[in-house]
Amino acid sequence: MATIVDLFIDYLLKEKNYSVHTAAAYEGDLQAFQSFNKCNFEQESIVFVNYGQIRSWIVFLVDEGLSASSINRKMASLKAFYRFLMKTKQIEVSPLLKHRSLKASKKIQIPFSEKEVTQVLGQIQDNSDFESLRNKMVIDLFYTTGIRRIELIELRIKDVDFSNNVLKVLGKRNKERVVPMLPIVRDGLVGYKNERDCLEKVLDSEYFFLTKKGLKLSNSFVYRLINSYFSTASEKVKKSPHVLRHTFATHLLNNGADLNSVKELLGHSSLASTQVYTHSSLSELKKVYEKSHPRNKK
Numbered sequence: 001m002a003t004i005v006d007l008f009i010d011y012l013l014k015e016k017n018y019s020v021h022t023a024a025a026y027e028g029d030l031q032a033f034q035s036f037n038k039c040n041f042e043q044e045s046i047v048f049v050n051y052g053q054i055r056s057w058i059v060f061l062v063d064e065g066l067s068a069s070s071i072n073r074k075m076a077s078l079k080a081f082y083r084f085l086m087k088t089k090q091i092e093v094s095p096l097l098k099h100r101s102l103k104a105s106k107k108i109q110i111p112f113s114e115k116e117v118t119q120v121l122g123q124i125q126d127n128s129d130f131e132s133l134r135n136k137m138v139i140d141l142f143y144t145t146g147i148r149r150i151e152l153i154e155l156r157i158k159d160v161d162f163s164n165n166v167l168k169v170l171g172k173r174n175k176e177r178v179v180p181m182l183p184i185v186r187d188g189l190v191g192y193k194n195e196r197d198c199l200e201k202v203l204d205s206e207y208f209f210l211t212k213k214g215l216k217l218s219n220s221f222v223y224r225l226i227n228s229y230f231s232t233a234s235e236k237v238k239k240s241p242h243v244l245r246h247t248f249a250t251h252l253l254n255n256g257a258d259l260n261s262v263k264e265l266l267g268h269s270s271l272a273s274t275q276v277y278t279h280s281s282l283s284e285l286k287k288v289y290e291k292s293h294p295r296n297k298k
Contacts, residue, residue, distance in 0.1 A: 004047060005030050008084050017174040021150055021219075029077035033057055047085060051095045054078065058102075068104035075099060109276075110236055111247035117143055119233040130195045131212055135225055137185075137192045138209060142226070142241055145169075145179045146248035146266050149241040153217050155208045160193075162186060171267040179265060249274070 002010075009027050012018040018026075030046065036057050037043050043053075054075075061071050075096065082094035121143075124136040141152060151169045159168040165181045181189070193208075202214035209217050222241055230239040249262050263274040 004045075004085075004090075005034075005081075007088075008081055011084055012080070019150065019172065019174070022172075025073075026077040026080065029074045030081055032074070033078060036060060046081075047090060049095050051099065054095060054099070068102035072101045072104060075101065109238070109243060109246045111243060111250040112230065112234055112236070114251060116230065116234045117247065120229045123229070123232065130199070133188075133192050133195055134209060135229065137188050138222065138225060139229060139244070140185050140188060142244040143248055144182050144185050146245050146262075147179060148172075148245060148267075149219060149222050151267075152209065152241075153207075153219065153222060156206050157208055158206075160189065160208055162190060169267065175267065177264070177267045 005027060008030070009023050012023045012026060013020070033054075034044075034046050037046055037049065037053060040056060041053055043049070058071060058075075061074065079094070079096050079099075082091065082096055085091045086094060117139075120139060121136060124132050124139075138152065141147065145167065147155075147167070147169055148171070151171060154170055155167065159170075161168070165183065165186050167179045167181060169177050169179050171177055196202075196208075196210060199210070199212070199214050202210065204210060204214065204216040207216045211217060211221070226241050226244060227239045230236075230243075236243070245266070249266060252262050252265075253259070259271060259274055263271055266274060268274045
């Protein structure tokens with residue numbers, strides 16, 4: 001028999017069009033709160049709880065060393081769950097009605113430099129083995145399209161349109177967008193596709209990027225791939241697919257792209273989400289400003 005959490009997750013997937021990855025994160029948060037509630041309040045169900053119980057969990061999470069942003073994400077899962085319970089008439093008022101998010105310090109993501117990206121891509125020869133060619137195209141696609149890690153992993157064969165040099169990407173909440181490919185990237189993907197077609201065994205045949213065993217790439221695999229290659233070229237603390245996405249946006253803005261165009265390419269629903277990438281562009285503008293203004297000339 002389906003539990004209330006199962007019904008909630010089903011609602012997220014089928015009615016709210018949440019991705020499987022996001023729904024799984026919500027489910028994990030609810031299960032964690034359920035376990036805490038059972039252990040500390042001897043209460044199996046989390047349908048009828050008071051804010052004091054939730055507050056105790058927040059204190060526990062703080063003591064465990066979780067960041068404010070991580071705790072806020074867990075609270076967002078609970079808020080969505082109790083909104084669902086109100087929608088289905090199982091409760092009248094959310095226990096999080098008067099909750100205020102914890103203040104989280106804004107961490108500025110430092111993008112890779114053009115030199116660092118060029119150095120990494122230059123390490124991999126175009127005529128090398130299947131895995132090296134795949135790795136190069138994964139890095140190049142992140143850098144030249146700004147797609148998210150899950151979007152790259154979920155990319156299907158049918159989504160790559162070589163004749164029109166575009167990709168069809170399934171973004172957050174199953175929102176589709178079309179992303180252009182540079183000709184040099186398109187040529188590289190054709191070369192990879194030829195190598196992919198020569199694999200002895202392909203199990204996940206619909207997916208574009210595969211392991212050497214013919215399996216779909218995993219989240220951790222892609223993270224390790226990016227981290228490994230950029231560790232040889234960059235001393236930045238964080239080296240991840242998201243930093244490459246940030247690099248894509250920053251380099252476009254630095255070279256004159258307007259914010260609205262970058263917003264569309266990234267698949268953001270609002271400009272506010274895209275504006276977090278403008279700090280690096282501002283530093284470039286400052287350099288030009290200080291170099292060019294007559295009042296700053298010695």
